[in-house]
Amino acid sequence: MSVSRIRYDWDSSEIGAIYNTPLLELIYQAASVHRQYHDSTKIQVCKLISIKTGACPEDCSYCAQSSRYKTAVKPEALLEKETVLNIAQKAKESGISRVCMGAAWREVRDNSQFDQVLEMVKEVTALGLEVCCTLGMLTESQAKRLEDAGLYAYNHNLDTSAEYYNTIITTRTYGDRLHTIDNVRSTNVTVCSGGILGLGETVGDRVSMLHTLATLQPHPESVPINILSQVPGTPLENQPDVPIWDVVRAIATARILMPASDVRLSAGRARLSQVEQALCFMAGANSIFSSDDGHMLTVTTPCPGYNADQEMLNLLGLEMRPPKTRDKLAPQAVIN
Numbered sequence: 001m002s003v004s005r006i007r008y009d010w011d012s013s014e015i016g017a018i019y020n021t022p023l024l025e026l027i028y029q030a031a032s033v034h035r036q037y038h039d040s041t042k043i044q045v046c047k048l049i050s051i052k053t054g055a056c057p058e059d060c061s062y063c064a065q066s067s068r069y070k071t072a073v074k075p076e077a078l079l080e081k082e083t084v085l086n087i088a089q090k091a092k093e094s095g096i097s098r099v100c101m102g103a104a105w106r107e108v109r110d111n112s113q114f115d116q117v118l119e120m121v122k123e124v125t126a127l128g129l130e131v132c133c134t135l136g137m138l139t140e141s142q143a144k145r146l147e148d149a150g151l152y153a154y155n156h157n158l159d160t161s162a163e164y165y166n167t168i169i170t171t172r173t174y175g176d177r178l179h180t181i182d183n184v185r186s187t188n189v190t191v192c193s194g195g196i197l198g199l200g201e202t203v204g205d206r207v208s209m210l211h212t213l214a215t216l217q218p219h220p221e222s223v224p225i226n227i228l229s230q231v232p233g234t235p236l237e238n239q240p241d242v243p244i245w246d247v248v249r250a251i252a253t254a255r256i257l258m259p260a261s262d263v264r265l266s267a268g269r270a271r272l273s274q275v276e277q278a279l280c281f282m283a284g285a286n287s288i289f290s291s292d293d294g295h296m297l298t299v300t301t302p303c304p305g306y307n308a309d310q311e312m313l314n315l316l317g318l319e320m321r322p323p324k325t326r327d328k329l330a331p332q333a334v335i336n
């Protein structure tokens with residue numbers, strides 16, 4: 001097989017054809033592309049820390065942290081820097097190479113809380129970890145301040161297609177989302193952006209979202225594929241489970257479209273068996289989130305633990321990869 005070149009000119013019909021390729025053939029193609037751009041024996045394990053939990057003014061209909069829904073999440077103030085550093089240090093000792101700090105904010109404000117987050121970014125980066133933040137909407141100057149603090153990545157998910165977006169969220173637009181991603185791109189901070197499967201979207205919506213991501217130039221360096229965790233109290237609490245085959249198709253398609261990116265099997269992994277997770281890795285997922293407290297971001301989203309994940313990786317012959325640094329980042333070369 002010749003080396004697949006990185007493309008930014010994907011057409012929706014091509015993406016639909018890839019998504020609908022006979023399943024085993026699709027996995028084979030994705031596994032082949034994966035091996036051209038990545039060491040298939042390595043997986044990145046990440047740890048999410050909710051640095052500010054709950055009471056979010058946004059109405060994202062999947063989210064346990066929106067103040068509009070009655071969920072099991074109890075709002076908490078911004079964590080102390082020492083608390084964050086302790087969690088990050090423990091994660092590092094378990095072989096984790098990336099820490100993602102999430103805040104239930106609509107947008108970043110230029111205030112003392114942001115100053116504290118910048119301090120956290122500096123100090124967790126100094127531990128030798130890749131640091132990602134997900135803090136809501138961001139201006140260009142705020143993105144620059146995060147860059148100056150050493151931030152490695154900024155997460156801002158598109159979640160679903162432009163067409164389906166306002167069925168899920170009405171308090172901001174798809175354009176707002178893309179604008180923040182542009183602001184991050186104006187710096188050297190890498191972009192992390194993906195979506196959620198199981199919001200009631202059609203295959204066409206999945207194709208459309210993947211089209212938006214795969215025609216960003218450069219591609220997001222990191223593409224999380226979340227499976228909806230149905231949170232009691234949210235409008236999506238009764239959504240049916242997404243079939244594993246849809247998860248595998250979405251991962252394989254993302255891998256083929258954005259070959260150099262990290263594709264992360266993110267929320268919802270706790271309900272997958274080891275065999276199902278192995279299929280996702282075969283289809284090109286090369287990262288997971290792990291947690292020592294049993295949940296991913298809040299108590300409502302379960303997450304497998306460090307020890308269980310280490311056992312699974314040993315079983316599958318996978319090793320945790322070390323952190324990258326922004327200055328050593330390979331550009332997305334276009335290979336013909």
Ligand code: SAM
Pocket residue numbers: 062063064102103104105106134135136137155156157159195196226227228229230231267268297301
């Ligand atoms: N407030 C910030 C924002 O929305 O960008 C950051 C925090 S938010 C919790 C980060 C991401 O987690 C969301 O974009 C969504 O993709 C994912 N997420 C949140 N709740 C989820 C759920 N119940 N199931 C699956 N994914 C979820």
Ligand code: SF4
Pocket residue numbers: 056057058059060063064065066103104105106136
């Ligand atoms: Fe707020 Fe983010 Fe949850 Fe939406 S996903 S309600 S913006 S915390």
